[in-house]
Amino acid sequence: MSDLLESALNPQSVAVIGASENIHKIGGRPIYYMQKHGFGGRIYPINPAREEVQGLKSYASIAALPEAPDLAMVIVGGDKAVDAVAQCAARGVKSAVVVASGFGEVGEEGRAVQRAMVDTARAAGMRLYGPNTQGLANFGTGAIAGFSTMFVEVPPADGPVGIVSQSGGMSAMAYGLLRGRGLGVRHVHATGNEADITVSDLAWAVAHDPDVKLLLLYLENIANPELLARTAAYARERDLPIIAVKAGRSESGQKAASSHTGSLANEDRTVDAFFRHHGIWRVRDPHAQVLAAEAYLKGWRPEGRRLVIISNSGASCVMGADASEEFALPLAELAPATRADVASRLPGFATAVNPIDITAALLSNSGLFGDVLPAVAQDPAADLFFINIPVAGAGYDVEAFARDTAAFERSTGKPVVVAAWQDSVAAPFKAQGIPTYVNENDALGTLAQLVSHTALMRKAVVPWPAATAPAMPPGTGQFLNEAQSLAMLAAAGVPVVAHRLCRSAKEAEDALTAVGAPAVVKACSGDVPHKSEHGLVALNVGTAVDAAALFERQWAKLADLGAAQEGVIVAAMRRGQHEFMVGARIDPVFGPVVVVGDGGKYVEALQDVAVLVPPFASPDVTAALRTLRIAPLLEGVRGDPPLDVDALAEVVVAIGKLIAAAGGAIASIDVNPVLVGARGDGVVVLDALVERGG
Amino acid sequence: MSDLLESALNPQSVAVIGASENIHKIGGRPIYYMQKHGFGGRIYPINPAREEVQGLKSYASIAALPEAPDLAMVIVGGDKAVDAVAQCAARGVKSAVVVASGFGEVGEEGRAVQRAMVDTARAAGMRLYGPNTQGLANFGTGAIAGFSTMFVEVPPADGPVGIVSQSGGMSAMAYGLLRGRGLGVRHVHATGNEADITVSDLAWAVAHDPDVKLLLLYLENIANPELLARTAAYARERDLPIIAVKAGRSESGQKAASSHTGSLANEDRTVDAFFRHHGIWRVRDPHAQVLAAEAYLKGWRPEGRRLVIISNSGASCVMGADASEEFALPLAELAPATRADVASRLPGFATAVNPIDITAALLSNSGLFGDVLPAVAQDPAADLFFINIPVAGAGYDVEAFARDTAAFERSTGKPVVVAAWQDSVAAPFKAQGIPTYVNENDALGTLAQLVSHTALMRKAVVPWPAATAPAMPPGTGQFLNEAQSLAMLAAAGVPVVAHRLCRSAKEAEDALTAVGAPAVVKACSGDVPHKSEHGLVALNVGTAVDAAALFERQWAKLADLGAAQEGVIVAAMRRGQHEFMVGARIDPVFGPVVVVGDGGKYVEALQDVAVLVPPFASPDVTAALRTLRIAPLLEGVRGDPPLDVDALAEVVVAIGKLIAAAGGAIASIDVNPVLVGARGDGVVVLDALVERGG
Known part of the structure; x- marks a missing residue:
C-alpha cells in the first residue's frame, strides 16, 4: 500500500472539520465510531464554537492543531468545504475525505469547483476522497472516517x-x-x-x-x-x-x-x-x-461442475434437476456401486439415482442423511453437493442433519450447500458453517458462480509481445480505402481475398482474367467507406467486357460523389460456409476492444456478437464464439461440415494485435464479411475498412 | 363444485384409516388438526387396536362405522391400502385420500396396482386422491385430511x-x-x-x-x-x-x-x-x-407500464433504472410542471427527474416522501410507483414514510411497491399493507408480472368457428406428397407457389414454359418427404430442355429409391425478403400446436421459433413474431422494406385452423420456407409436407 493510501486507511491521527457533539449528526458520527470501535490514534474535533466535543478537546481550525493529521474529514459544506480543503493542504494533511455534496454531480459549475479543489490538494501532495462521499471505515484499526x-x-x-x-x-x-x-x-x-x-x-x-x-x-x-x-x-x-x-x-x-x-x-x-x-x-x-460470500470464504475453488442433489422431497429433486440444467451443473452419473450402496441405506420406494430422493422417510429415520452422504462422497463423479430441504420441522432431527453435513464437508473438502427457507431448518446448518440459502436457485447459483469464477481466476493471461506499429499509408482522410485496408490486414498475416486495384478499364479487364470469373467489381475510395449504399459494388461479374464497363461506371460515379478516384477493385468471388464479422476499436476508457460475431448484412440489427479484451489467445476466441446464438452452426449441422473455427480465431487474434500495435494510429477496423470455410479450408476476408486514429 | 369434490373439500364426516394417538405420526396428525382447527363434522378414527384415539371413539373398520363417511383417509400402506380402498368403496365412501406411497412412482407393477385401485373406486362411484399424497386441507371448514x-x-x-x-x-x-x-x-x-x-x-x-x-x-x-x-x-x-x-x-x-x-x-x-x-x-x-401475492390481493390490475422511481440513494436510482429497462417498465417522462413541483420540494442538489433522488436529505427532513409523492401522483404519465430505500435506520422517521406511502396508495389506487432489505425499515411499510421486497429486482419483477399478467388475463380468446374437416387424398402412406400438401394448403386459403405436377418429360418442358424460367424441379413422392437429402431438388433451371432432362433423372432416381413415382414438380423460383417456417402438430397432451419462426436450413439448429396454442388470431401471431431473435428484421433494417407480417400471420392462422379442423386426420404440417415479401407484397409457401394422423 502506498503511503498516501496508508494515511487514509490506517491513519495515526484524524481531524474532523465540522465536528458535532450530536452522535446522530454527520459531524458527530465519525468521532463516536472511532471512540467506540477502538481507534488507537489521535482524534481532533474541529469546531470553533466548542471547547470539547464528545469528551475530546475541540480545535478552532486545522491550523491550530498540534500536528498535521494524517487524515482530515471535511464535513462542512459548500464554500466552507473548499476552504477547508485548502487549509488541510496548507497544513500538510496527507488525505482529505470530503463528505460535502453539490459538486461534480450537479453540473459543469460544480465540476469546475471540484477540479480546483483537487488541484489545490495535488499541489500540496494531499490526496482527496470524494467529494459527495460517505467516507472510509477500517474496522481492523477503528479508523472510521465515515458516517x-x-x-x-x-x-x-x-x-x-x-x-x-x-x-x-x-x-x-x-x-x-x-x-x-x-x-x-x-x-x-x-x-x-x-x-x-x-x-x-x-x-x-x-x-x-x-x-x-x-x-x-x-x-x-x-x-x-x-x-x-x-x-x-x-x-x-x-x-x-x-x-x-x-x-x-x-x-x-x-x-x-x-x-x-x-x-x-x-x-x-x-x-x-x-x-x-x-x-x-x-x-x-x-x-x-x-x-456466495460464505462459499468463497470457505476457500472452495472447485474445478468440476458435476452435481449431486439430495432432498427429502421428490418435487425438490425435480426442480433441482431443472435448475442444474440452467446453471450448467450436470447431474453426476453415480457409479453402479455407489447407487447400490445408497439404495441399501434407503427405503424401497426412495430413489437411489441422482437426484437422490430420500423421501419423507427422513421423518422416521434421522440417520438417513448421515448414511447417504458418505456413500455418495466416495464416488469420483461427484464434484459438488446440494442438499435441498423444502420442508422439515417438528419430528425431524435437523441438528443431526446439519452435523452430518458438516462432518461430510470436513472429511471431503468438497463444496456442499443447502437450501432451506424455514429459519428453524436453516439455522443449524448455518451454525455448522454450511452455506445455506432459501431456494435451489440461490444455492445452485452460488455453486455455478464458484466454479465459473474459479476458472476465470485461474485462466492464464499471456501478454502480447511488444510489436512494431503497422505502417499507415500516407494521407489524412478518416478512412483508408479498401485496398489499403486489405493490405494492412494482409501484412498482419490475415488471409484476404485475391484482388487487384485497377486505375483503368484495361486494368479491370486484365484483373478479371487474373482473378477469374465470376468476380466482384467495387469502387475504391477512402471517401466512400460504405460502397454498397451508393451502388458501387457489382457481384457475379462474368466477363472482362463487363468488368471494363463497370470500371467506367464506378469511376464516373466516384467523381459524381466528389470522392477521390483511388481505383476500382476487381476481386475473386468466394464461397464459404458462413460469414462472420470481426471488429476492433479503441474504446475511450478501455483501449483496444475486439468484437466477433455473425456477419453479413444484419450485424447491427441482430447483434449476435461477443466482445474480447486484449490480450487474448485463440482458445479465448473459440470460447467467445461458443457464446453466440449461431454457435450450433460451428460444429456443422444439416450436413454442413464443421467450420474452421481455429482459422477464424487466428484472424481475430491478428486483428486484435494489429489495433493494439498501432498505438492509437488506428481508431477502428471493421472486417465484414470474413468468409469461414469447412475445417481445414481456412478463412478469407472479403471486405475491410480501417479508420485512422486521432 | 361437483358433489364428489364437495365431499372431499367440505366433508361432513371423515374417517382416518390407520388412526394414531401420536399427533406427530401421519395417522395422528389429521385428527389432531381437525380437532384443533374447528372441523364441525364427524371424525371417525379407524384403529382395531384401540378403543379411543385422541379422545374420539375408535372403530375397528370402515364397515363398523355408524354411517358411510364423505371422506376417508387411507394412511395404512401397501396391500392394506389396497384393501382399505376396496372397503371404502364397498361402504359407500364418496372420496378416499390415499396417503400410502410405493405405487405408480416405483414402476410398472405399482402402476398396475394403482390402476386396479382406481377401477375399484370408480366402480363404486368413489373418487380417489393420490396415492402418494399428503392430502387435502380446507382451513375454511377445518376439514384437514392431510398430515x-x-x-x-x-x-x-x-x-x-x-x-x-x-x-x-x-x-x-x-x-x-x-x-x-x-x-x-x-x-x-x-x-x-x-x-x-x-x-x-x-x-x-x-x-x-x-x-x-x-x-x-x-x-x-x-x-x-x-x-x-x-x-x-x-x-x-x-x-x-x-x-x-x-x-x-x-x-x-x-x-x-x-x-x-x-x-x-x-x-x-x-x-x-x-x-x-x-x-x-x-x-x-x-x-x-x-x-407478488400481496400485490394481486390488493386488487391491482394495472394496464400501463410507465414507472416512477423514488429513492434516498443515487445508486439505487441507477440500479432501479437498469432494472426498469430489463423489466420493460419504461421510466415515466414527468411533465415539466410535475418536475418543477417536485424540485420545489427537494433540496437543490437532489434530482427532480425520474428516477427521483431525494438524497440523504431525507435524514434531516422526514416529510420529503410525503411532499414528493402527491406531486408525482398528479402526473398522468405515471402508472406504477417504486420506492427504494436501501439504507435507513436511526434518525429516519420510517413510520412517517410508510404512512405517507399508504395514504398515497389509498388516494390514487395506483400500484406502489417498496424495496427495503432492513427488517426495521420494511416492517412499517408491511404493517401499512404496502407490498415490500428486499431489492429492486423483486419489487420491479412484481410490478412487471402484474401488468403482463393482467394483460394476459384480459386478452379475449375468440374461439375458432367449427370447420369442415379437409378432404384427405386417398392413400395410406405416412406423408402426403408435396403436390398434395400444397393443394391442401391452397384449399385452406394459403398462397402457394405456382407449380405443375408433371408425369412426363414433355409435361415438364411445358410446365417450365408455363411457370417461367428460372424454375425449380423437384421429385414428388409421399415416400420421399426429405427430397433434398436425396439430391432430388434442382434450383435455377433455365430451359425447357434442362427441365425435361431433370424430369428423367429424378423419375429414375425415385425408382432407384423404391419410392412411388407420383410425379415431378416444376415450380416458379420466387424471391422474397425473408424465409420463415410454420409448423403445426398434434401434441399428445395439448392437441393442435403451431410453431412459427425463422426459416431456412437451420431451423432446428437455431430454434428461433415461437409456439402458439389455438384458438389464436393474427395479432397473437404478430406478438409471437416480435419475441423472435430476428424480430428487428420485421420492421426492415439496412434499407430493407418492412416485411408483410400481417400476411404471414394470416398464413399461420390458416395452418392452425387447418390442423384443428382435421380432427386428428393430420398429424403434422411442416411449411418451410414461407417466403415473406415487403409489406403489401404478401407471402408464398414454397414447400410443404403434411403428415397423416393415426
Whole structure:
C-alpha cells in the first residue's frame, strides 16, 4: 500500500472539520465510531464554537492543531468545504475525505469547483476522497472516517471482507447484508465523485491487506481500468476473489448515473468483457454480491461442475434437476456401486439415482442423511453437493442433519450447500458453517458462480509481445480505402481475398482474367467507406467486357460523389460456409476492444456478437464464439461440415494485435464479411475498412 | 363444485384409516388438526387396536362405522391400502385420500396396482386422491385430511389464497411462505400420483370458492389440459389470477419427475404457450409464486407500464433504472410542471427527474416522501410507483414514510411497491399493507408480472368457428406428397407457389414454359418427404430442355429409391425478403400446436421459433413474431422494406385452423420456407409436407 493510501486507511491521527457533539449528526458520527470501535490514534474535533466535543478537546481550525493529521474529514459544506480543503493542504494533511455534496454531480459549475479543489490538494501532495462521499471505515484499526447509519443499525465486527464502492449507500448495504449473515467486514470505503481517488485506487490498497479474503466493488463507471486490471491480476495471484457490481448497465441507468456522481458511461458489453478478462465476477446488485460470500470464504475453488442433489422431497429433486440444467451443473452419473450402496441405506420406494430422493422417510429415520452422504462422497463423479430441504420441522432431527453435513464437508473438502427457507431448518446448518440459502436457485447459483469464477481466476493471461506499429499509408482522410485496408490486414498475416486495384478499364479487364470469373467489381475510395449504399459494388461479374464497363461506371460515379478516384477493385468471388464479422476499436476508457460475431448484412440489427479484451489467445476466441446464438452452426449441422473455427480465431487474434500495435494510429477496423470455410479450408476476408486514429 | 369434490373439500364426516394417538405420526396428525382447527363434522378414527384415539371413539373398520363417511383417509400402506380402498368403496365412501406411497412412482407393477385401485373406486362411484399424497386441507371448514408438518410449524389462518399441488412438499412450502408473509390461506391440497383426481380437478373446484382471490398451482405434468383451460377461463371471468409452477422444465427435471409421481413429460415450450394462452402466469418455484401475492390481493390490475422511481440513494436510482429497462417498465417522462413541483420540494442538489433522488436529505427532513409523492401522483404519465430505500435506520422517521406511502396508495389506487432489505425499515411499510421486497429486482419483477399478467388475463380468446374437416387424398402412406400438401394448403386459403405436377418429360418442358424460367424441379413422392437429402431438388433451371432432362433423372432416381413415382414438380423460383417456417402438430397432451419462426436450413439448429396454442388470431401471431431473435428484421433494417407480417400471420392462422379442423386426420404440417415479401407484397409457401394422423 502506498503511503498516501496508508494515511487514509490506517491513519495515526484524524481531524474532523465540522465536528458535532450530536452522535446522530454527520459531524458527530465519525468521532463516536472511532471512540467506540477502538481507534488507537489521535482524534481532533474541529469546531470553533466548542471547547470539547464528545469528551475530546475541540480545535478552532486545522491550523491550530498540534500536528498535521494524517487524515482530515471535511464535513462542512459548500464554500466552507473548499476552504477547508485548502487549509488541510496548507497544513500538510496527507488525505482529505470530503463528505460535502453539490459538486461534480450537479453540473459543469460544480465540476469546475471540484477540479480546483483537487488541484489545490495535488499541489500540496494531499490526496482527496470524494467529494459527495460517505467516507472510509477500517474496522481492523477503528479508523472510521465515515458516517454511515448502518454502523449503528448493524454492529461491526472485523473480518475477512473488504468493500470499496463509489456509492456510500451501496457500501452500507453490502456491509449490512454481510453482517446480517454473521460475516465480519474490515473495510467499508466509499469514493463518491472520485475527483481524485477512485475505486481502483482503494481496491488496490485493500487487495494488499493480507487479512482480506474477499473483495466487493460497486462502480457506476470504471474511471481507471488500467489500475483495476493490475489490482485484479494481483488479487488472482493471491487467490483473492473480486465480485463487482457495475451499475448503469442500461441507457436509463447510465443517464441516472451521470446525475448521481457525474460519471461518464462505459459501454456495458465491454464492461462485461473487461471483468471477465480480468477474473472479476460481475453481479447485478449487493444482494447477489454477498450471496456466495460464505462459499468463497470457505476457500472452495472447485474445478468440476458435476452435481449431486439430495432432498427429502421428490418435487425438490425435480426442480433441482431443472435448475442444474440452467446453471450448467450436470447431474453426476453415480457409479453402479455407489447407487447400490445408497439404495441399501434407503427405503424401497426412495430413489437411489441422482437426484437422490430420500423421501419423507427422513421423518422416521434421522440417520438417513448421515448414511447417504458418505456413500455418495466416495464416488469420483461427484464434484459438488446440494442438499435441498423444502420442508422439515417438528419430528425431524435437523441438528443431526446439519452435523452430518458438516462432518461430510470436513472429511471431503468438497463444496456442499443447502437450501432451506424455514429459519428453524436453516439455522443449524448455518451454525455448522454450511452455506445455506432459501431456494435451489440461490444455492445452485452460488455453486455455478464458484466454479465459473474459479476458472476465470485461474485462466492464464499471456501478454502480447511488444510489436512494431503497422505502417499507415500516407494521407489524412478518416478512412483508408479498401485496398489499403486489405493490405494492412494482409501484412498482419490475415488471409484476404485475391484482388487487384485497377486505375483503368484495361486494368479491370486484365484483373478479371487474373482473378477469374465470376468476380466482384467495387469502387475504391477512402471517401466512400460504405460502397454498397451508393451502388458501387457489382457481384457475379462474368466477363472482362463487363468488368471494363463497370470500371467506367464506378469511376464516373466516384467523381459524381466528389470522392477521390483511388481505383476500382476487381476481386475473386468466394464461397464459404458462413460469414462472420470481426471488429476492433479503441474504446475511450478501455483501449483496444475486439468484437466477433455473425456477419453479413444484419450485424447491427441482430447483434449476435461477443466482445474480447486484449490480450487474448485463440482458445479465448473459440470460447467467445461458443457464446453466440449461431454457435450450433460451428460444429456443422444439416450436413454442413464443421467450420474452421481455429482459422477464424487466428484472424481475430491478428486483428486484435494489429489495433493494439498501432498505438492509437488506428481508431477502428471493421472486417465484414470474413468468409469461414469447412475445417481445414481456412478463412478469407472479403471486405475491410480501417479508420485512422486521432 | 361437483358433489364428489364437495365431499372431499367440505366433508361432513371423515374417517382416518390407520388412526394414531401420536399427533406427530401421519395417522395422528389429521385428527389432531381437525380437532384443533374447528372441523364441525364427524371424525371417525379407524384403529382395531384401540378403543379411543385422541379422545374420539375408535372403530375397528370402515364397515363398523355408524354411517358411510364423505371422506376417508387411507394412511395404512401397501396391500392394506389396497384393501382399505376396496372397503371404502364397498361402504359407500364418496372420496378416499390415499396417503400410502410405493405405487405408480416405483414402476410398472405399482402402476398396475394403482390402476386396479382406481377401477375399484370408480366402480363404486368413489373418487380417489393420490396415492402418494399428503392430502387435502380446507382451513375454511377445518376439514384437514392431510398430515403436513408445516401446519404445526406455521399456524394456519383462513384467507384468500388457494393452493393445489401435485407435490405435498411444494404445497406446504407455498403455504408456509404465504403464512410467513402474514397472508391467510384457505386451501392446501396435494394430488400425489393423480391416479384419479388431478390438479385440474381440484383447481376447478377451488376456483369456484368465491372467497379465493389468488390460486397457486404446482404441477409436474399437465394431465388434463382441457379442464385446466376451462378452469383458467372461468378464473379470468371472475378476475382470479392463477400462478403456476410447472416443474420438469428440463430433460433432467422430466426424468426426475417421472420417478417422483410416474408422470409423463410435457414439451416445455408448449407448456409455456399453453399457460400464456390461458392467462396463467408461470414462475419457476414457490418463492416466485408467492412473491407478488400481496400485490394481486390488493386488487391491482394495472394496464400501463410507465414507472416512477423514488429513492434516498443515487445508486439505487441507477440500479432501479437498469432494472426498469430489463423489466420493460419504461421510466415515466414527468411533465415539466410535475418536475418543477417536485424540485420545489427537494433540496437543490437532489434530482427532480425520474428516477427521483431525494438524497440523504431525507435524514434531516422526514416529510420529503410525503411532499414528493402527491406531486408525482398528479402526473398522468405515471402508472406504477417504486420506492427504494436501501439504507435507513436511526434518525429516519420510517413510520412517517410508510404512512405517507399508504395514504398515497389509498388516494390514487395506483400500484406502489417498496424495496427495503432492513427488517426495521420494511416492517412499517408491511404493517401499512404496502407490498415490500428486499431489492429492486423483486419489487420491479412484481410490478412487471402484474401488468403482463393482467394483460394476459384480459386478452379475449375468440374461439375458432367449427370447420369442415379437409378432404384427405386417398392413400395410406405416412406423408402426403408435396403436390398434395400444397393443394391442401391452397384449399385452406394459403398462397402457394405456382407449380405443375408433371408425369412426363414433355409435361415438364411445358410446365417450365408455363411457370417461367428460372424454375425449380423437384421429385414428388409421399415416400420421399426429405427430397433434398436425396439430391432430388434442382434450383435455377433455365430451359425447357434442362427441365425435361431433370424430369428423367429424378423419375429414375425415385425408382432407384423404391419410392412411388407420383410425379415431378416444376415450380416458379420466387424471391422474397425473408424465409420463415410454420409448423403445426398434434401434441399428445395439448392437441393442435403451431410453431412459427425463422426459416431456412437451420431451423432446428437455431430454434428461433415461437409456439402458439389455438384458438389464436393474427395479432397473437404478430406478438409471437416480435419475441423472435430476428424480430428487428420485421420492421426492415439496412434499407430493407418492412416485411408483410400481417400476411404471414394470416398464413399461420390458416395452418392452425387447418390442423384443428382435421380432427386428428393430420398429424403434422411442416411449411418451410414461407417466403415473406415487403409489406403489401404478401407471402408464398414454397414447400410443404403434411403428415397423416393415426
